[in-house]
Amino acid sequence: MGEQKSKRGRNVAIALAAIGLAGFLIPCAGILTWRASSQAKLEKQLDRMRANGQPTTAAELSKHYVIPAGAEDATQLWIDACTPLDTEQFRLAGTDLPIVGANGPLEIPPPGTPWKEQAAVQQLLNTYADSMQLMHQATALGGYARFDHDFTQGIALLLPNVQSLRSGARMLKLEAHTNAHRGDPAACLQSLEALFTIGRAIENDPILVSQLVMIAMDGMAVRTTVDLLPHLQWNDSQLQRLQELVRQPNYLDSVRNSLLGEQVFVMQAFENPISIGEERTTLPGLPFFRAGDQALYLELMGDYIEGTKVSWSESFRAADSAQTRLTEATKSPIHGIRYLLTTLFFPALEAVNAAGARADSYAKLTDVLIAAQRYKLANSDYPKTIEELVPTYLPSVPIDPHDNAPVRYALRDGYPIAWCVGIDMVDDGGIGGGKAEPDVTLTLNPEKED
Template sequence: MEDDKLSASTTGLSWATRLTLGCLLTPVILGLLVIIGGVVWYRSFVAEGQRAVQAEVAKIRASGSPLTSVELNASYQPHPDREDVTTELLAAIASLERPEIKAQAKVLPILDNGPEPPTPGQSWAQLAEVEAYLTAAADVGKFFESLPARNPTARFPVDLTAAIAARLDHVSTIRSAARLNSLQFHADLHRTNFDQAAERPLQSFALAQCLEAEPTTLSQLIRIAIIGMAVKDTEELLRHTSPTDDQLLSLQLAARKVDMLSGLKTAIEGERAFGYTVSVCPLSMLKGGKFTADEINEFAKSMPNRPADVALILSWYRRYLEGANDSVPAGMKVADEIELEVKELEKSPLKIMYVQSLLLLPALKAAFIAVARTEAQCKSLDATLAAHRYRQANGNWPTKLEELVPKYLSAIPLDPFNGQPLLVSQSNSEFKVYSVGENQIDDGGKWSKTDRSDYGFIATWHNQASENKEPQ
């Protein structure tokens, strides 16, 4: 009997122990299974990312585009079919950095904080100050006068191997030089030097060409700003004088030279090279560290530490370029798609796996919109000046753009925002050609400094006899 009790007691203890051990070991086993599963998933995730990186890199290599900042620095060269004016340009704009000239600029319009120039024919209190500044910066003006006939290009002495740490100091100085040229334009108008005034937009267009090969979005946005000045000054020119047919044709040809997509594609390739270099180099680059070309080349031989992250951003850049190679509308469509993907990824728990992509991808949708806007303005300028020439020859505006082809226009200009023909609005005194803009709606060709529903150009018609006399 006692043996039976002892056996039962022993058996009961054994099951209790087993149950306890089971309760303790089950979460441990489950935890181990989760860890093993996570390791297997992560290794598969990394392997898939490595394959994707290899595929994207192979496509870049096949295209002949630069992959790293070292290759980008080597590929950044002046346009082979144009005159390299780098040395002269840098020597001319260097004078703008002199302390006395910078001090003068601070109180002047367009350059800095001075009030806007009044309408030509009205008294301009700062005209003497403006002309004193322009005299002090005469080297810049003299160089600009030579640009339109030279079809210029440039390769600025910037070291792009530094990737995102590269210094682009020349860009702000060139923007200041473009503003100086616009200021000279307004001074010419006020002194009724209309022939000289008609040359200034041509000089701005030519200056913008010098930035066309720059492989950064910042440089391309400055180039866009300079072209915008040229367009604005051309519109102002037609408000106050009647240029000759030859002058109008020269402005048309300058606008036709503007190739915004080419510059944007170069910038996208440059930003991609910067991003890839950062992805294969130590994190100190993000903190301003600088590596030699040899060091970067050595780092680039290894697979990035975050292959899936790098593969994603490379695929985004590839898609941007594919869209840009098609057309501006196609590029903007891709930009919209990627923007949605970025927003979805930012909401996902997996966003921690793609931090680098989310951090390094530039705002390329805004760049595409800026390119489309500038292209719309240049095409509208071309068509509107064609209409102005038509009226000079025939005494009336054309009723439609088709009447301008082929004598005044090579083809009907298409709206970069939707791929359809640009729109026309006219009155006896004005002829307007415009784009529907990014909202894709015809707002009647209305725009202002604060509201850019549409984008375009207005040609004003007036009698030569009504032009303003030289102000006192």
């Protein structure tokens, strides 16, 4: 009897041990299955990227980053021109001047009115005459460049050449205003051509920061053009050249190209989270959830990039859809940790999307206003409708990047005003200024702020 009880006890112990082991192994099997599923999802996204010819590593991104076929390489000219403009000596020399100086006035008076800093600005331009000459030489080559970026640094990559180009753009803007005040429209056009062209130096950079700098530099070019347009006697041929320059960039392609680089940088951050900050590497579960987190990021980015292949409005729709899906995926605290890096990196793209569409709007509006100026040159008055500009001065009425409707146009106080609806998709009649989300507006009325 005692032996039977002992045997039953051993059997119970074995059964309990088996149950305990099963209780351990079943969750482990579930976890392994879940991790395998996450890894499979990640591999699916990587296969999709490769099938679309998108870079997945720093080495592939470096091969992807090229100067356009047939274009000449102006890289060294831009470097030699702009490096002296990114120094303490330059900052001190221009500190009290407009555009380049931290303490200078925000605005330059229009041609024909006194400009008290004009002589000092001319002296600065003379001091950096070599830089100005080199920028014009780079412009003559078309301006395209490929800088020596170390893409293995990922989101920690420094961009000294990109920042120095911005100083170059500011000097070109000063030169354009100086030539305008001297009453030399031909020289002013040369300055504006260089100002439009300097952005092409980083047009193909697969880096979001580079695209934002390019957009800022192109913004200087279009705003300077519109500011000076009512004051200078450009002939029709010169105005046509300005239209060619305004039409040159393709911001949707440039933003999409930068998103390809952003994907690679974020993928590197997934593999080496220390690169995004020591405090984030200590969060629980980061390595454990990495494959699933990265798979979701690449899935959302993939949909977003597909949207940029169609139009700005489709890009906005894709961005909104991706953000909604991310919000749904991270409702619970555990999923907030599970998709931590996707949550950190994805929202920044919305600002680039908005900036790109806004830059495209300004380029189209500037094209319309130059066309209106050409019309006035031939007819003594500005056109009453935008349709009057087609096809002699515009090939067709430009399309608003935001809502795919024709660009709006009107004559107010005798001057043309053109506008796009902006990111809120609401036509406010070209009203800017105090609205939270104003229309994107430009006018040739020298008395009105855009």
